[in-house]
Structures are given as C-alpha cells and as structure tokens.
Amino acid sequence: MIPVLAPLLLISVIGRPQTPSAEVASQGNASDWVSSSSLSWRELGPSTFGGRIVDIALHPQDSSHLLIASASGGLWRTRNSGTTWECIFENEGTISIGDIAWDVHDEDVIWVGTGEANNQRSSYWGDGIYKTTDGGKSWQHMGLEHSQHIGRIVIHPTQSEVVYVAALGRLYGANEERGLYKTRDGGATWSRVLDTGPTVGVVDVVIDPFDANMIYAASYERLRRPWNFDGNGPGSAIHKSSDGGLTWKRLTGGLPEGDIGRIGLAAFADQEGLIFATVSNQNKIEVAPKQDPTVSLETRFAKGVLRVVRAPKDGGAAELGLKAKDELLSLGGNVLDQRWSWVVGLSVLEPDEEADLVLRRNDEEVTLVVTRRGLDKTIDAEPVMRDVGGGVYCSEDHGETWTKRSSEPVGGNPAYYYGQIRVDPHDQTRLYLAGVPLYWSEDGGHSWKRNRASGVHVDHHALEVDPHDSRRLWLGNDGGLHLSHDRGETWYHFDNLPLAQFYALGLDDQQPYRVYGGTQDNGTWGGPSISRDSRGIGSEEWSSVGGGDGFYAQIEPGNPDIVYGESQFGWIYRRDRGAWKSQGIQPKAPDGEKYRFNWNSPILLSRHNPQILWFGGNRLFRSLDRGDHWSLITDDLTSQDPKKIEGNVPHCTITTIAESPFSPDLLMVGTDDGLVQLTQDGGHSWTNLTGRLSGLPQGWWITRVVLSEHEKERVYVTASGYREDDLRPLVWRSEDLGQTWKRLDEGLPQAPINVLREDPVREETLYVGTELGVQASLDGGASWAVLGDDLPTIAVHDLAVQAQARELVLATHGRGFWVLDIAALGDWNSEIASAPAHLFAPKDVVRWQRRSLAKTSGHSAWYGKNSERGVILQVHLLADLEEGAAKLEIQDSKGKRIARLTVPNTRGLHRIHWVGVRSRRGSGLAVGDYSAVLTHGDTVQRRSFRVLPDPLER
Structure with a gap:
C-alpha cells in the first residue's frame, strides 16, 4: 500500500476584473453554449522568450516593415522595426508555417506556405498555400492542400502571377503531392513541374537573378517514424531548369551523391552564375577516434552548480588540468548556469581558440586556459566511421560545376533541422549559415567562424540581411527574433512576441495561482495567472526554473516553491524556488541495464501524498521522498519491440500516467507504442487493456490516460496517429475500469487528440486539446463543439482546470498559455437552458x-x-x-x-x-x-x- 497524507487545504483563487461591457452569444443548444462569444479566452504569454522563427521577409523598399513566420504561432507583421507587432495569420486551417513570400510589386500581396519544413518532432503539418491581396485582412486558400510541409515560395521577379512552391510532402509517410509546383495565374491552378516521387520532396528553390527562366531546386529525401528518422538518401540533389520548369537536369559536377541530407541554396544577384549551396553529406568516412568534450569530462548539474564528476586520466580534460569535484563557473566569460551550458560554450569555440575556464576548487577560484581541440583529444583506438558532414559548395557557371569551399564540416547538426545559407547582397565573400551555432565566413566560404551569435541562442533557422544596410541582420531561432546592427557583433532580442511553444503545464494553489510549463528549447518557466500591474502580466513576472527542452511541470500542493521539471529524454529535477536550488533526480540504472525515456517523459505528483512522485520510462518509477530515492514497481510496460528499440529515436516508453483520486493504488499508464495498462494494487500486478479498446490501431501513441474525478471505475483514453501519418481523433471511455469501452470521438475535427480533462464540478463536461485547438462536450462526449470563439488555430498540448478559480488553462505549442473562465460551463444543465x-x-x-x-x-x-x-x-x-x-x-x-x-x-x-x-x-x-x-x-x-x-x- 502507498502511504497517504491528510488532504491539504487549498486556497480559493479569483481572477481580477476589467472593462465594463455586455457580451452576447446565441443559445439554441449545447454546442451554441460551448462556442459562445461570451466565453472569451485571455492570453497570458509569456513573451519573455520567443518561439521558433522559420522565415523572415523584409519589405522591398522599407526595411522597418517586415514579416516573421513562426513555426507554429502564425504570421506577424511590424511597421516600426519590431517596436509593435500584429498577428495577421492566426485563424486559418492551420497556422504552422514553412515559408512566406512578399510580392515586390504590391506590398498587400503575401503568400504563406503552411506546414513547417524543419522535420522536428513538433513540426506541424499544413494544408497548403494561402494568399492575401489586402495586406493580411483576409486570406484565400490557394490549393496544394495535401502537400503538408512547404520549404520555399518564390515569386517571379517581373510576373507576379508566376509563383513556384517547394513542397516537401508528408513527414511521416509517402504521398503524391510533393515536388516543385508552379502557377501561372496567381494560384488559381497549379502544375507540378518537378516530380521527385512519393518519398522525395523539394525543400528549396531559387530563381536565377539574371535569367528568370533558370530555376534551381533542391530535392530532399526524408522519412520520420516514431522510433526512427531517416534524413538522407540518393533522392536528395540539386536540379536545374533553363526553360521555366519545362525540363530539368540533375546537377552532379563536383557535388556529392549517395546518402545526402538537406540542401539549402542561395544566389548572388551581382555576379551572373554565382550560386551557393549548403549540403549535408551523410556518407560515411573512416576517421581517427576522438573523445568528445562531453565524454572526456563527465559533469552533473545539481543545486545550481555544474560539477565535474569524472575526468579520465587519458582524456584531454584531465590533461588540461580539470579534476573531479571542480565546480565550473564560467567559460569565455559566459556563466555556466545550466546543464547544457558547458556543451554550448564549447560548441562556439574555434578548434584552437583559447578561452578562460573559471572554476572553484577547494573554495578557491582557479582559471584554466582551454581549447576545444585540447578537449577533443585523439585517443589510441581503432578508426571509427562518421558522416562526412555539412559542406558549402559554390558554382560560378550556373550550377554546371561545383567546388567545395569548406575544409571542415559546417552547418547544422542535426542537418534536417536547419539548411539555410545566406549571402550578403553587396559582398559575395560574406556568407552566413544557420545552424548550431550561427556560422559566418568573410572569404566566400573557405573558412568559417562559429561565434557570431553565441550569446543569443543555439538553434538558428532564419536570417535576412538588410539590402539597404548589410550591417543589419535579422535572425530567427528557437528563442524568437533578434536584430544586429553590426553584422552580428551584438544582438537585440525582441521580448514582445508571445510565441512560446509549450509541451505541458502545471498549476499551483497560490492566490493568484501560477502557471508553469516546459517549452521547446527554452526550458521550463512559471508566471502568474493575473498581475497586480494594471497593464497586465509583464515579461519580468516570468521566471525560469530549468533549461533544455522543457516538458512536464509539477508543483507541490501547499508548498508552491517546490517545482518538479524535466528536460529531454527523462532528465528530471526538483527546484526549490525559495532557496533557488536545483537538484537532478533522474533514476539511475544499475550496471548492465539501460532505461529508456521518452522525449517527453511523464512526471506525476501523487494527490494523496505530495512526497510521492511517479515517473515513466520503459518502466514505472516511484519515489517516496521527492525523488531522492527511487524504486522500480514494474517490469517493462512496453511492447519491447526490437526494431523500434534499435531506432535512432528512443521508443517503447511510457508517455502518460494517471492516479485515481479515490485510491492511491489505482494507476494507469499509456505508452508510445500503443499499450494501455492498469493496476489496482499500487503496481504489483498489471492488466493490459489494449486489446479491449475497439478501433485502436496497433502501435498508436497513447497521449492520455485519465482516471475520473467523479466515478472510481470511469476511465478515459486518447491516442494520436500523427506519427503514423493518420490525423483521426480517437477518444474512449470505460465505466468498468477498462473491461468495456465506448468511443467518444464522433463529431470531433480531423485532428489528433493530445489531452483530455474532466470538469471537476460537472461530470458530463469534458475538454480535449487537439492539434488544432480545444473542443468541449456538455453531454459526456456524445457531441462536441469548439470552446469559445477567439482562440487561434493552435496546437494544444496540455490543459488543466484550476478548480478554485474555475478556470481552464491551456498550454499551446506556439502561442503560450491561455485561460478561460468556465464557471458557467460547470453550472450548465437542461433546466438552465x-x-x-x-x-x-x-x-x-x-x-x-x-x-x-x-x-x-x-x-x-x-x-x-x-x-x-x-x-x-x-x-x-x-x-x-x-x-x-x-x-x-x-x-x-x-x-x-x-x-x-x-x-x-x-x-x-x-x-x-x-x-x-x-x-x-x-x-x-x-x-x-x-x-x-x-x-x-x-x-x-x-x-x-x-x-x-x-x-x-x-
């Protein structure tokens, strides 16, 4: 039996009011009620950090007027160099964007290609091409609905009705609507001018600045599965047409072939025939082995300190003078205050560039001079195989022949996530390459430096050089938008774009309550649900509690200073906000055993005893002392499919955990390989319920298991087929602990379900978060309707009800947190109606x-x-x-x-x-x-x- 503590008294929380008005909504039935305009969402933010920016477009004549495309948060415009912004694309069929194009002849004409092109786990699909002719006031869908991911849109320089679209096609499967498409009538009709086949798409396209009939297109072969990503193949290549796309030839002169990954293209407008390409060459070569710095120096981040655990005697770190128990303070002047700061700090150094490493040893500060090459010491062992790596190629004869400019590997790693190269419009020797970090060259690509944006962020995806002043660089990355006025020496970060990409959320019981959540590559943050500041919740009211990619967040009831967070693949920690200390608490596998953890591993605090913490890997872990010690209460709860376990993405792991409010011994888990299991004795024995869920395809990702707040034997399950190339919503309910099930997804839109919650007051009221928004049901799932009428078309990864405040809180992946007053929904009944x-x-x-x-x-x-x-x-x-x-x-x-x-x-x-x-x-x-x-x-x-x-x- 699990120890249980007495229930804690929760303080009532009330939201703060605003302008006097009366809002009206028609009421004919439950659906009208749920979608009432009186149910108005409020956006919390934060804007303190941003979210992934995938494209930037500068106005042809006025560079203070620009557009930025968010990976999953819509299209934004500023007319004053970023002082203020407005979102002009947020209510369409999807607001995940791959690329945008601005008509140089008419600033009111903007093209949007939906579906991010960066192939990430959280890269959302699109539904084709949109166009506005009134500056974003209204949008028209222009076709290519099944292309799903758009790599590039380019407009003919003199004929605006002629447009080319690079369509990547589906990320998780094969399809026909991919390749290079062309319209000659402004998008009324399309023809595929470059057919790359059902498994190869086109990721980039460039029109020759001197001959608009000369087109260069980069094809890309990639396929993602839940357990594996193949990001290369012989289908990746550069193609050229000299007749506006009627005929094509594959360019080979000097370019690598075989296992080729993503390719990016750039043309220089002041020299005819000059084309640059960044090519991810994933063919294998034999090299002498080296110790990576993270291997030759083993570190642990705990209680706010990055400490050396082990420095092997035969490693470069030991030779440079590092020792076990050293506390690393700063590298090259940058504070090492996060788990990954050491790796990030090393990545921006040139191989032989010296940097001061300040550390504390025996209560004294010591400074060592280190180099990346010194830490990457060659070791005496058999040669190993590695990828050739990214290379920059140049052609000066319209692509007929190519020379490799870069002697060392350059570009993003993993290459599928980057692939953008830019050339200064006034100087062909000055190149920029987006990746980790931002690379730059001043000699045409022969040599590269990698510290141009080291203090900004590590994952860069978009860069534009101001054509009127090439010292001005606009940079988009996972951390949002940045501007440099001195070619990257210094940067300004825009903290007024609410584009946070949350994966999960947690709520505390303070007054007012605080909201916490983990984000894509910006760590875990928390902030208030309302502010005493009459202007609203400012960026300074949000605080970071952890780094990396953030996911689940749990807050201890009655002690809101204790926050549990997580970064990728199961690295969990406990943060004491009062003492400002952090302790890593991930379970350690015994010798000879290896645990598997999902990218987004579930954490759950017991509602019966706040000292008890549940954590999911391939097995279920339990701690009785806040994570200081762990016990394994299960065997492997996954399918243990060898094929999936051997993939290059950790799989066969637990993705969701539920604990019953009626009994601490009643638990459920769901897995990424499609299993649902239940225990009634605290984990000693388990019942596999998977086969009883009618209509559940084999292997589908279980997104949520829910044990009811109202009835002990009532349970819910949701599953997503997005990673199986299937967008159907799936929801089940059982009234007998999973012995029999009923489907509840009739009437839901074609979008996978990420999360389901019950209303804590009214048991017939359900809320689901989908990849396209929120739906609610007032009749136990018999019918569904959009909840409220002013939420963007946004992916909702998590939602929770703050019971005392009677508010529903959303964690969106691209537009931060949103809140809705649901008191009326909790009180609704047929008599009221x-x-x-x-x-x-x-x-x-x-x-x-x-x-x-x-x-x-x-x-x-x-x-x-x-x-x-x-x-x-x-x-x-x-x-x-x-x-x-x-x-x-x-x-x-x-x-x-x-x-x-x-x-x-x-x-x-x-x-x-x-x-x-x-x-x-x-x-x-x-x-x-x-x-x-x-x-x-x-x-x-x-x-x-x-x-x-x-x-x-x-």
Missing part, C-alpha cells in the same frame, strides 16, 4: 491592489491579459425579450440596492461587468458581502458573492 432567464452564481472576487511592476518601456512591451475588472455576472436568456423585461441589481449585505445594471434583451449568454460604486472618492469595489438579484416577470433570483481584500492587505 430551458429557463426564460437565469442568473449564474458569481465568483467571489479579490480587490487587487494596483501597482506598477515594470520600468517605463515605451510602446514595445507586451503584456498578458488580466481578467476583467469588477464582478462578472452571467445571465442567460432563452429568447429575445422586451427591453427592460429583465432587471438586474446589486444589493449590499443589508439588502439595500446600490446599483442597477442593464441586461441586454437578446437571447443567449450575456457577460455583464460591475466595477463598483461611484463616490466622491472615485469608483471601485468595497470589501464586503453582496447579492446580485435578477427579476423577470414573477421570478426573482438572488445570488450572493463576496469582495475580498488583496492577500497583501490581510
């Missing part, structure tokens, strides 16, 4: 003390939205009424009327704000007890509520 008029019980509110938390920032700051100011009163009318037929007033604790409020007379759900009583001292809410009274005909409804003081006043 059929009543002529109904007043919902208002939530108690806190009279927050207003104060400014940030320095003056002009117009550039972005703020997350606070909840509305005042008390929120929700009234539902069954039908249109005569004006004044429904009356609403506020009474004080003695029953005295202190305010009359107007109730709109149209049918539907109305959201009415009361911001307090106006007096000589101004208007505002006084602390105390109140009642809202709705009168309609002979019916009088009275609802009580309280205005509470700010906790700082108590």
Whole structure:
C-alpha cells in the first residue's frame, strides 16, 4: 500500500476584473453554449522568450516593415522595426508555417506556405498555400492542400502571377503531392513541374537573378517514424531548369551523391552564375577516434552548480588540468548556469581558440586556459566511421560545376533541422549559415567562424540581411527574433512576441495561482495567472526554473516553491524556488541495464501524498521522498519491440500516467507504442487493456490516460496517429475500469487528440486539446463543439482546470498559455437552458491592489491579459425579450440596492461587468458581502458573492 497524507487545504483563487461591457452569444443548444462569444479566452504569454522563427521577409523598399513566420504561432507583421507587432495569420486551417513570400510589386500581396519544413518532432503539418491581396485582412486558400510541409515560395521577379512552391510532402509517410509546383495565374491552378516521387520532396528553390527562366531546386529525401528518422538518401540533389520548369537536369559536377541530407541554396544577384549551396553529406568516412568534450569530462548539474564528476586520466580534460569535484563557473566569460551550458560554450569555440575556464576548487577560484581541440583529444583506438558532414559548395557557371569551399564540416547538426545559407547582397565573400551555432565566413566560404551569435541562442533557422544596410541582420531561432546592427557583433532580442511553444503545464494553489510549463528549447518557466500591474502580466513576472527542452511541470500542493521539471529524454529535477536550488533526480540504472525515456517523459505528483512522485520510462518509477530515492514497481510496460528499440529515436516508453483520486493504488499508464495498462494494487500486478479498446490501431501513441474525478471505475483514453501519418481523433471511455469501452470521438475535427480533462464540478463536461485547438462536450462526449470563439488555430498540448478559480488553462505549442473562465460551463444543465432567464452564481472576487511592476518601456512591451475588472455576472436568456423585461441589481449585505445594471434583451449568454460604486472618492469595489438579484416577470433570483481584500492587505 502507498502511504497517504491528510488532504491539504487549498486556497480559493479569483481572477481580477476589467472593462465594463455586455457580451452576447446565441443559445439554441449545447454546442451554441460551448462556442459562445461570451466565453472569451485571455492570453497570458509569456513573451519573455520567443518561439521558433522559420522565415523572415523584409519589405522591398522599407526595411522597418517586415514579416516573421513562426513555426507554429502564425504570421506577424511590424511597421516600426519590431517596436509593435500584429498577428495577421492566426485563424486559418492551420497556422504552422514553412515559408512566406512578399510580392515586390504590391506590398498587400503575401503568400504563406503552411506546414513547417524543419522535420522536428513538433513540426506541424499544413494544408497548403494561402494568399492575401489586402495586406493580411483576409486570406484565400490557394490549393496544394495535401502537400503538408512547404520549404520555399518564390515569386517571379517581373510576373507576379508566376509563383513556384517547394513542397516537401508528408513527414511521416509517402504521398503524391510533393515536388516543385508552379502557377501561372496567381494560384488559381497549379502544375507540378518537378516530380521527385512519393518519398522525395523539394525543400528549396531559387530563381536565377539574371535569367528568370533558370530555376534551381533542391530535392530532399526524408522519412520520420516514431522510433526512427531517416534524413538522407540518393533522392536528395540539386536540379536545374533553363526553360521555366519545362525540363530539368540533375546537377552532379563536383557535388556529392549517395546518402545526402538537406540542401539549402542561395544566389548572388551581382555576379551572373554565382550560386551557393549548403549540403549535408551523410556518407560515411573512416576517421581517427576522438573523445568528445562531453565524454572526456563527465559533469552533473545539481543545486545550481555544474560539477565535474569524472575526468579520465587519458582524456584531454584531465590533461588540461580539470579534476573531479571542480565546480565550473564560467567559460569565455559566459556563466555556466545550466546543464547544457558547458556543451554550448564549447560548441562556439574555434578548434584552437583559447578561452578562460573559471572554476572553484577547494573554495578557491582557479582559471584554466582551454581549447576545444585540447578537449577533443585523439585517443589510441581503432578508426571509427562518421558522416562526412555539412559542406558549402559554390558554382560560378550556373550550377554546371561545383567546388567545395569548406575544409571542415559546417552547418547544422542535426542537418534536417536547419539548411539555410545566406549571402550578403553587396559582398559575395560574406556568407552566413544557420545552424548550431550561427556560422559566418568573410572569404566566400573557405573558412568559417562559429561565434557570431553565441550569446543569443543555439538553434538558428532564419536570417535576412538588410539590402539597404548589410550591417543589419535579422535572425530567427528557437528563442524568437533578434536584430544586429553590426553584422552580428551584438544582438537585440525582441521580448514582445508571445510565441512560446509549450509541451505541458502545471498549476499551483497560490492566490493568484501560477502557471508553469516546459517549452521547446527554452526550458521550463512559471508566471502568474493575473498581475497586480494594471497593464497586465509583464515579461519580468516570468521566471525560469530549468533549461533544455522543457516538458512536464509539477508543483507541490501547499508548498508552491517546490517545482518538479524535466528536460529531454527523462532528465528530471526538483527546484526549490525559495532557496533557488536545483537538484537532478533522474533514476539511475544499475550496471548492465539501460532505461529508456521518452522525449517527453511523464512526471506525476501523487494527490494523496505530495512526497510521492511517479515517473515513466520503459518502466514505472516511484519515489517516496521527492525523488531522492527511487524504486522500480514494474517490469517493462512496453511492447519491447526490437526494431523500434534499435531506432535512432528512443521508443517503447511510457508517455502518460494517471492516479485515481479515490485510491492511491489505482494507476494507469499509456505508452508510445500503443499499450494501455492498469493496476489496482499500487503496481504489483498489471492488466493490459489494449486489446479491449475497439478501433485502436496497433502501435498508436497513447497521449492520455485519465482516471475520473467523479466515478472510481470511469476511465478515459486518447491516442494520436500523427506519427503514423493518420490525423483521426480517437477518444474512449470505460465505466468498468477498462473491461468495456465506448468511443467518444464522433463529431470531433480531423485532428489528433493530445489531452483530455474532466470538469471537476460537472461530470458530463469534458475538454480535449487537439492539434488544432480545444473542443468541449456538455453531454459526456456524445457531441462536441469548439470552446469559445477567439482562440487561434493552435496546437494544444496540455490543459488543466484550476478548480478554485474555475478556470481552464491551456498550454499551446506556439502561442503560450491561455485561460478561460468556465464557471458557467460547470453550472450548465437542461433546466438552465430551458429557463426564460437565469442568473449564474458569481465568483467571489479579490480587490487587487494596483501597482506598477515594470520600468517605463515605451510602446514595445507586451503584456498578458488580466481578467476583467469588477464582478462578472452571467445571465442567460432563452429568447429575445422586451427591453427592460429583465432587471438586474446589486444589493449590499443589508439588502439595500446600490446599483442597477442593464441586461441586454437578446437571447443567449450575456457577460455583464460591475466595477463598483461611484463616490466622491472615485469608483471601485468595497470589501464586503453582496447579492446580485435578477427579476423577470414573477421570478426573482438572488445570488450572493463576496469582495475580498488583496492577500497583501490581510
């Protein structure tokens, strides 16, 4: 049996109010109710860090006017060099973007190719090409719906109706709609001018600056599976057409062939025939083995300190003077304050470049001079095979012959994630290569430096050189958008773009509650659900609790300073925010055994005892002391498929864990290879339920298992076929602990399900997060509707209900956190729906003390939205009424009327704000007890509520 502690008292949390208005929504049935415009989402952010930027387009005449394309957060425009931004592409069929193109002859014409081209685990598919002719006010779908991922769009330099599109095709399967497409009529019709076959797409295309009939296209062969990624093949090549795409030839003169990966192209406009290419050559060569710095020096990051665990005597690290127990403080002036800082710091050094390594040894600071080559010491062993690596090639005769410019491997690693090369429009010797890190050359690619953006981020995907001033560089990476005015010597980061790509979230029980979540390559962050700052939630109110790629976050009930987080492949830690200490707590495998962990491994704190932590690998782990010690309570709970385990992506792992609120011994898990298992005795014995789930395809990724809040034997399962090239939604419910199942996915859109939650108040209300948004059901899954009407078309990876605040919180992958007041949904029933008029019980509110938390920032700051100011009163009318037929007033604790409020007379759900009583001292809410009274005909409804003081006043 699992030890259980007494339940902790949770403090009620109330959102802060805003502008007075009445919002109306039609109400004819449950679907209308769920999609009501009165159910309005508020965006929390953060904008402190960004999200992956995949393309940048500068206005041809005005470089202060630019567009940026987010991998999964839409298209954004600024007219003032980034001081302010507006999203102009967020409600279309998908807002994952691969590439954009701006018509140089008409700034109102913009093309968007949907579906990211970077082949990542979280690269979302698209539904073809969109075009606007009014600067983004409206969009028209222009076809190529099944292309899924777009690598490049280029517009003919003199004939704007002629456009080329590089279509990569599906990432997880073969399909016909891929290759290079051309339209001659502005997108009304398309023809495939370069057919690369069902497994090879086109990733890049360039029009020759001197002859618009001369086209260069880069084909790319790649296939991702849940357990493996093949990012190369003989289908990857450069092709050329001299007649506008009618005929093609494959270019071979001097270019490598065989196992070739991603290729990027760039043309120089001031020299005819000059073309550059970055080529990922994954053919194998035999080399003398070297010790990677991460091997010759084993480190551990714990309690905020990066400490040397082992420096082998025959390794380069030991020869340079490093010893076990050394605490590494900084490298080259950069503080080593994260688990990966050491590796990142080394990666930006040239092989023989010296850097000061400052460390603490026996309470004294010591400085060593290190080089990357010194740490990469050649060891005495048999030769090993490795990839040739990335190379930069140049042609000066329109691609007929090529020479390799780079002597050492350069470019992104893994190459599938990068592949962009840029040339200064005024100097063909100055080249830039996006990757890890940002490479740059000043001699045409013969030699390369790699420290041009070392203090910015490590994963770079987009770069544009200002044609009017080539010192100005716009850089897009996993950390958002950056600008340099001095060719990369220094950089400015834009912290006003809310593009965070969250994988998961956790909520604490403070007042106001805080929201935590792990992000793609920006670590794990937490911030408040509302702010005392009247402007909203500022970027300075968010704080980092962990690095790497962040995923699950769990907060200890009753002790919100204790946060559990995770980075990729199961590296979990416990952070004490009060003491500002972090401790790595990943279970260690015994000698002779190797654990497997998913990219996004699940962590779960027990609701019965906050000292107990569950963690999933290929087996289920349990800790009774906050992760200090672990016990294995299961054998391998996956299929252990040898083929999948041998792939180059860790697989056959647990992806979701559930614990019953009724019993700590009732647990469920789901796996990435399609298994669902349940135990009723704390993990001693397990029942495999997979075969009982009718309609579950073999091997599909189980995204969530849920044990009901309301009925002990009620369970839910969701599965995703995205990684099996199938976008169907799948949801099941069982009322007998998995013995029998019922499908609940009829009526859901064609989008995989990532998460399902029950409403904690009303058991028939369900919420699901899909790859295209949020759906809700008021009838236990019999029917579904879009929840609210103002959420972008965004992938929702996680959602949770903050029960005391009656709010639903979303973790989106591309637009940060969003929050919705769901009090009315929790109270809804058929009697309310059929009543002529109904007043919902208002939530108690806190009279927050207003104060400014940030320095003056002009117009550039972005703020997350606070909840509305005042008390929120929700009234539902069954039908249109005569004006004044429904009356609403506020009474004080003695029953005295202190305010009359107007109730709109149209049918539907109305959201009415009361911001307090106006007096000589101004208007505002006084602390105390109140009642809202709705009168309609002979019916009088009275609802009580309280205005509470700010906790700082108590």
